[in-house]
Each structure stands twice: as C-alpha cells, then as structure tokens.
Amino acid sequence: MSEIDLHRVDLNLLVVFESLMETRSVTVTADKIGRTQSAVSHSLARLREQLDDPVLVRVGGKMHPSPFAEAIIEDVRPILRSIRRVIAPRNLFDPGQSDRVFRIAMPTLTKVIAEVSARVEAEAPKVKIEWLPAHHDVYPALSEGLIDLAHLGGQPRLPDGLDQQIMEPFSWVTFARQGHPAVSGWGIDAWRKYPHVMVNVTRSQQNPFPATPSTDVGGRRVSAMIGDSAGVASLLANSDFLATFPAVLLAWDMEAHGLIAMKPPVDLGQVLVRFFWSSRLANDAGGIWIRSIVIEAYRRLQAEAEAKLAEPRLLQPSRRPA
Numbered sequence: 001m002s003e004i005d006l007h008r009v010d011l012n013l014l015v016v017f018e019s020l021m022e023t024r025s026v027t028v029t030a031d032k033i034g035r036t037q038s039a040v041s042h043s044l045a046r047l048r049e050q051l052d053d054p055v056l057v058r059v060g061g062k063m064h065p066s067p068f069a070e071a072i073i074e075d076v077r078p079i080l081r082s083i084r085r086v087i088a089p090r091n092l093f094d095p096g097q098s099d100r101v102f103r104i105a106m107p108t109l110t111k112v113i114a115e116v117s118a119r120v121e122a123e124a125p126k127v128k129i130e131w132l133p134a135h136h137d138v139y140p141a142l143s144e145g146l147i148d149l150a151h152l153g154g155q156p157r158l159p160d161g162l163d164q165q166i167m168e169p170f171s172w173v174t175f176a177r178q179g180h181p182a183v184s185g186w187g188i189d190a191w192r193k194y195p196h197v198m199v200n201v202t203r204s205q206q207n208p209f210p211a212t213p214s215t216d217v218g219g220r221r222v223s224a225m226i227g228d229s230a231g232v233a234s235l236l237a238n239s240d241f242l243a244t245f246p247a248v249l250l251a252w253d254m255e256a257h258g259l260i261a262m263k264p265p266v267d268l269g270q271v272l273v274r275f276f277w278s279s280r281l282a283n284d285a286g287g288i289w290i291r292s293i294v295i296e297a298y299r300r301l302q303a304e305a306e307a308k309l310a311e312p313r314l315l316q317p318s319r320r321p322a
Helices: 011-023 026-033 037-051 067-087 110-123 136-143 188-193 232-237 285-308
Strands: 056-059 062-065 101-105 128-132 149-153 162-166 172-177 196-199 222-226 243-246 259-262 273-278
Touching: 011 026, 011 037, 011 067, 026 037, 062 067, 101 285, 110 128, 110 285, 136 149, 136 162, 136 273, 149 285, 172 232, 196 232, 196 243, 232 243, 232 259, 273 285
Parallel strands: 101 128, 101 149, 196 222
Antiparallel strands: 056 062, 149 273, 162 273, 172 243, 172 259
16 A cells, blocks of 8 residues: 555545445435435545445445544544544633632622622532732733623723623712711712722722822822721721722612711712633633623622612712812
8 A cells, every 4th residue: 555645635435435334325325424425425425435445345235344444433533533532622710610710800899709709609509719909010910811701990001812792881989887977968078078998999090099198189198008898887887087989889788887988079970891711711611601691690789789779879978179
C-alpha cells in the first residue's frame, strides 16, 4: 500500500467508513448520516482509492469488510471520538450536577445576595458562591477569569479584556434614623451640620464623594468611612450619622431599623454602574448562567427600590438658601 498524503484525507470519509462498518449497508448508512446513497457510494469509492483496499465488498447480497478494514476500524473509532470531543459544543453546564464555585465581587446588597442565593440553591444545590468586595483592583482578576462577575461604578472606559452590562443609573438617597434632629429642618444647613458616614464600596472614580474623610460635596462633613455596607443601617439607627447611598442599598432595611429617607439637598449627579466579566469566558455556559441570575435579580430589585423610594416619598429639603 502506498503512503497516504494526510493533506488529501477528508475526515468525512472516516465518518462514512465507521458507519459502513457498523451497518454493512450503503442505504442504511445514507439514512443514518443524512446523505444520499450516491454520495455514500462515492465516498466508499474514494476510500478504496486512498486506502488502496476494497474496504467492503458485496458477497451474496451483503457487504463484508476486508481484513484490512477490520484491522483499522478499532483505530479509527477512538480517533473520531477524540475529534468529536474536541469540536463538540463545550462549556456544557448542568446546574443540578455542578459543584462549581463562582466568585462575585459586589457591594453587600443583602437583598440581592439573598435572592441570588435562594435561586442558586433551588437550581444548583451543590454550587457555591464566594462574595467578594467590589473595587477596581479586581480588574486583573476579572480579565484572567479568577472572578466570574463584578459590580462596579465609575471607570467610563471599558477595561481591556472585559465585557460589560450597563445598568440603569440609580438615585441617591440620604438615610437617617427617625427622630434625627436633621429631619425637622432638612436642607443644606442640616446636611453640613451633622456627621456623615461613607461606605467606600467601589473606590469609584465617578463617586461624587472623595475617598477620605473630609468636607466635600455641598460642605458635607464626613466623620467616618467604612469599607463595607453591612451594618450601616444599625449604625444609623443608633447614632446621629447621615448616610447617602443608592436606594437599593438600604430600601429594605428602613422599617426594621427605623430609618427615614430624604432627598439630598445637593445635586450628586449619576454614577455609571456596570457588571463586568472576562471576555475570554463570555461564552462559558456556567458564567452565562450565573450572570443571568445575578443581573436579573439586581435589575428587578433596583427597580423596586427606586419605586419604593421615589422622590414623592422622600422628605424634601427646604428651599431656604444656605
């Protein structure tokens, strides 16, 4: 047998060969692989030419493999299995069976975390989620796929190696305890007089508040800065601190902690908020699954929070000039 030039080998011929060895019939093979009988007969002729062997011959109305065909079929089958495995759709993800750990960086939005966790528990009981702090230092880890999803503000230019989902801008709301002395005369004077606590959750370049305790927007006096929003509602309930956050952060904690919501007396503008993930893993089925759950929960709960604390329901600042 002459040496075969692999550049001339059509892998489809091996598919036809495998099926013919199984069915021993041109007609059945044609039906099985979705080709015409003439196409299968043509492929068999090409196989015979390239292998320099009859491959299958008709004896008494039936097709019988040649000794050479019987000798090579056991080598051909694993080759085809390997090729199918390589080119088959990858990233198959079965939530019900997966024990994958997803890493998500975002502020401590307890309502969002609770809803995401409940849905993941229902659909994928063995999946775990590691919730991480959200700040721009996570960009390299995001690009490398070490973090599956991050919720961040600021950064108007999309960093290299990342895909994004832009969310609706949020409204700023100032929170305080019921009975806070600022409430009776809420306005720019009260804004300046009473201490504020800041949660620097994203180190955002677009955050209207600076990253260090100081006097800042509208003369606000930042007396404390903490790195996480967990526990802020309790802090406000037990102090004279004011805190200005997106509605989604504290909307569901107000009743339990006796808080009220007020419209800030200064224009704080809007912050661009986005979810980011690695472009390399954009088509990862598990990543698509967890992103859809988190982003859907965030979008819906943000809308609910915005409606819950819509401007007509906020304590409005006094029009009295400073």
